[in-house]
Amino acid sequence: MEQNGKLLPDIHCHSNLSHDGSDTPLEMARRACETGVSHFALTDHIEVDEFGYEEWDYFSAIAKFKTAYEQISSQFGDKMNVYFATELGQPLYDLPAAEKILADNDYDFIIGSVHRTEHYEHMSKIPDTVFDRKRVIKEYFDEMLALVEWGKFSTLAHMTFLMRFVNIDTPSGLVCDKAKRTQAVFDTYKPIIDKILTTIIKNGIALEANSSGYRRGLNDPMAGAPFLKRYRELGGKMVTVGSDAHQLCDVAGDVPRTLDLLRGLGFTEICVFNKKEPQFVKI
Numbered sequence: 218m219e220q221n222g223k224l225l226p227d228i229h230c231h232s233n234l235s236h237d238g239s240d241t242p243l244e245m246a247r248r249a250c251e252t253g254v255s256h257f258a259l260t261d262h263i264e265v266d267e268f269g270y271e272e273w274d275y276f277s278a279i280a281k282f283k284t285a286y287e288q289i290s291s292q293f294g295d296k297m298n299v300y301f302a303t304e305l306g307q308p309l310y311d312l313p314a315a316e317k318i319l320a321d322n323d324y325d326f327i328i329g330s331v332h333r334t335e336h337y338e339h340m341s342k343i344p345d346t347v348f349d350r351k352r353v354i355k356e357y358f359d360e361m362l363a364l365v366e367w368g369k370f371s372t373l374a375h376m377t378f379l380m381r382f383v384n385i386d387t388p389s390g391l392v393c394d395k396a397k398r399t400q401a402v403f404d405t406y407k408p409i410i411d412k413i414l415t416t417i418i419k420n421g422i423a424l425e426a427n428s429s430g431y432r433r434g435l436n437d438p439m440a441g442a443p444f445l446k447r448y449r450e451l452g453g454k455m456v457t458v459g460s461d462a463h464q465l466c467d468v469a470g471d472v473p474r475t476l477d478l479l480r481g482l483g484f485t486e487i488c489v490f491n492k493k494e495p496q497f498v499k500i
């Protein structure tokens with residue numbers, strides 16, 4: 218189903234069922250529908266390492282995801298394709314808990330994410346030293362590799378998320394310009410990046426093109442163009458697209474630009490997930 222014959226996928230959005238979301242699930246869905254979104258998913262956060270924190274009751278939130286999905290589906294399901302979904306952060310920090318949530322909920326679509334690493338709980342607070350920059354990037358890609366080797370999710374979220382927060386040490390010097398960090402990290406960390414990309418291809422996991430990279434100053438979606446290009450060279454065909462909106466005004470933001478980039482890289486399809494099965498849509 219495409220609204221007015223137009224493809225406008227946004228299968229990565231957050232409502233106030235996420236600790237950092239602003240608007241209700243129905244408000245987000247209404248905005249998506251009015252914007253002309255053709256494929257829509259709320260992917261509210263389950264940050265597995267934060268279970269037990271007092272600031273946010275994950276279990277109450279998770280219990281509300283299904284009702285929200287059903288309401289959205291009944292109100293907007295005749296205009297948009299709607300999916301039951303979540304964004305699962307750091308599942309390896311408590312694997313039994315993560316696997317129980319997945320067993321208890323029949324998600325159509327699961328985004329797998331790395332939002333923190335062993336020594337860096339808050340990406341916005343990484344000390345700007347050579348030691349910390351190198352250690353956080355190593356931990357980030359090592360933990361991402363472990364995540365995709367586990368592999369019980371649909372798409373690898375925003376592979377270049379960390380580049381929003383850290384300058385990149387390269388053999389030719391320090392790269393501070395946000396718009397140049399994606400290429401710099403790709404050139405400097407090629408072996409582990411290739412390993413992650415070959416593993417997602419082998420395990421049937423998609424790669425996300427998260428359009429919020431543009432509004433965060435990276436001049437690229439996340440994963441960025443060099444990563445998407447390399448993924449395609451290695452045989453990857455499954456790309457999901459989402460805005461990572463946490464408020465109404467960002468729904469579908471920069472998605473058309475992201476689709477243009479994908480076309481320019483030679484992709485002819487993107488994918489969405491229904492009952493965890495990939496379905497391809499021409500772009």
Ligand SMILES: [Zn+2]
Binds near residue numbers: 304330332374375
């Ligand atoms: Zn995320």
Ligand SMILES: [Zn+2]
Binds near residue numbers: 229230231304461
């Ligand atoms: Zn997100």
